[in-house]
Amino acid sequence: MINIKERIYETLEIKGGCNLRGTIEVSGAKNSALPNMAAVLLTDDTVELRNVPYLLDVNTMINLLQYIGLDVYEVGSGVFRFKLKKLNSLEAPYELVSKMRASILVLGPLLARFGYAQVALPGGCSIGTRPVDLHLEAFRKMGADIKVEHGYIIGKVNGRLKGSIIEFPRKTVTGTENVLMASVLADGVTVIKNAALEPEVVDLANMLKKMGAIIEGEGTDTIKVTGVESLKGVVHEIIPDRIEAGTFAVLSALFEGNIVVKNYPFEYLTYVHKVFEKIGFNIVKIGKDQVVVVKSDKLNPVDIETREYPYFPTDLQAQIMTLLTVIRGNSSITENIFENRFMHVPELQRLGAEIKIKGKTAYIKGVERLTGAEVKATDLRASAAMLIAGLIAEGNTVIHDIYHLDRGYENIDSKLKLLGAEISRA
Numbered sequence: 001m002i003n004i005k006e007r008i009y010e011t012l013e014i015k016g017g018c019n020l021r022g023t024i025e026v027s028g029a030k031n032s033a034l035p036n037m038a039a040v041l042l043t044d045d046t047v048e049l050r051n052v053p054y055l056l057d058v059n060t061m062i063n064l065l066q067y068i069g070l071d072v073y074e075v076g077s078g079v080f081r082f083k084l085k086k087l088n089s090l091e092a093p094y095e096l097v098s099k100m101r102a103s104i105l106v107l108g109p110l111l112a113r114f115g116y117a118q119v120a121l122p123g124g125c126s127i128g129t130r131p132v133d134l135h136l137e138a139f140r141k142m143g144a145d146i147k148v149e150h151g152y153i154i155g156k157v158n159g160r161l162k163g164s165i166i167e168f169p170r171k172t173v174t175g176t177e178n179v180l181m182a183s184v185l186a187d188g189v190t191v192i193k194n195a196a197l198e199p200e201v202v203d204l205a206n207m208l209k210k211m212g213a214i215i216e217g218e219g220t221d222t223i224k225v226t227g228v229e230s231l232k233g234v235v236h237e238i239i240p241d242r243i244e245a246g247t248f249a250v251l252s253a254l255f256e257g258n259i260v261v262k263n264y265p266f267e268y269l270t271y272v273h274k275v276f277e278k279i280g281f282n283i284v285k286i287g288k289d290q291v292v293v294v295k296s297d298k299l300n301p302v303d304i305e306t307r308e309y310p311y312f313p314t315d316l317q318a319q320i321m322t323l324l325t326v327i328r329g330n331s332s333i334t335e336n337i338f339e340n341r342f343m344h345v346p347e348l349q350r351l352g353a354e355i356k357i358k359g360k361t362a363y364i365k366g367v368e369r370l371t372g373a374e375v376k377a378t379d380l381r382a383s384a385a386m387l388i389a390g391l392i393a394e395g396n397t398v399i400h401d402i403y404h405l406d407r408g409y410e411n412i413d414s415k416l417k418l419l420g421a422e423i424s425r426a
């Protein structure tokens, strides 16, 4: 059984300036594994998921599924089988939801399959308020009675959910996934308008289609789902993690082409590559699924805005900021998705970065080099930014609250040590 220890108070010590070299491999996508695991609730049959990353968030989702009543077996490396044993509970308790907001993803499948769900309200989180009102509105429109009481979302459906037209007023990734999972078992046709285009939404749709769902238009902003009575089991392989891949691309750029990134989902990062090219880096493909990032010319500052897929992802904002802190000139990053996602800025400043925040834009003036210091990992992607910063800084860096990193980066210490990094946990 997967057993990743939650080491809340751990710190990571990094010796800066080591010469990293070698090949680093991208794991399965966290943001694909989580919805695809929630989707196993939609069938009585066995579902086998492959290329599942060993992450704290995956652990939390397994615990949640077991709590509901599923048997979960690890049958190989990154290969898990799920099967409903005996329905135990239709609740996602606060204890699990508070560890991971993506627990909200069980709401749609539970409502569609069992007509009832009680999910703790995710509440605020470190990168902003992140409400789930759009999920709830959509389920109401599909005929569910949704109440929020005592910190819980309580949903009830009389019979089956009804196919409806769901038009999201803004794009939401897990909102689209939740409605997609609910609508595959609904009565009639559901049309999701202004749907999220993310590759993880497409991966979920592909898995659901193999289970017998009727879905058209995934990967565009209009998804049409024709509800069916039941779904069957499936064997499905999770796509590679484009955010982990992008994080490693930043490392490859900083270590002057000495780092090859393997299992790299090139097609999911087209826009990110344009940004790298503007800075003066080329993404060079080696064979089918490997890349190396090399300097093409003089390096230039850039202005970046985060936006929904296919544009620059908010989940790579902190990592690219670390890169920009050492590119000569004035760059800027505007964060359009989350209102409070610059918490890594004061930490980067501790390492000597020159950054000023005005509203939702961070202005970065490139410095010659960063210098090691004690910093805090404030959220998942911010911790990756700290890690990169520590690796290029002069001297030692200590990162506190490193458990955020284990939520989303599989075996990151070992992967980096293989490249020659000197890092240790305490």
Ligand code: UD1
Pocket (backbone or CB within 6 Å): 031, 034, 101, 102, 128, 129, 130, 131, 132, 133, 134, 135, 136, 170, 171, 172, 173, 174, 175, 200, 313, 314, 315, 337, 338, 339
């Ligand atoms: C997903 C990703 C996360 C990524 C984010 C944006 C997963 C498990 N997580 O999160 O890594 O950073 O997409 O790419 O896939 N919003 C509302 N009401 C809602 C839902 C969302 O106002 O009901 C707002 C959010 O506060 C945010 C924006 O919409 O400002 C987009 O959020 P959303 O796409 O829903 O993010 P998540 O699906 O939670």
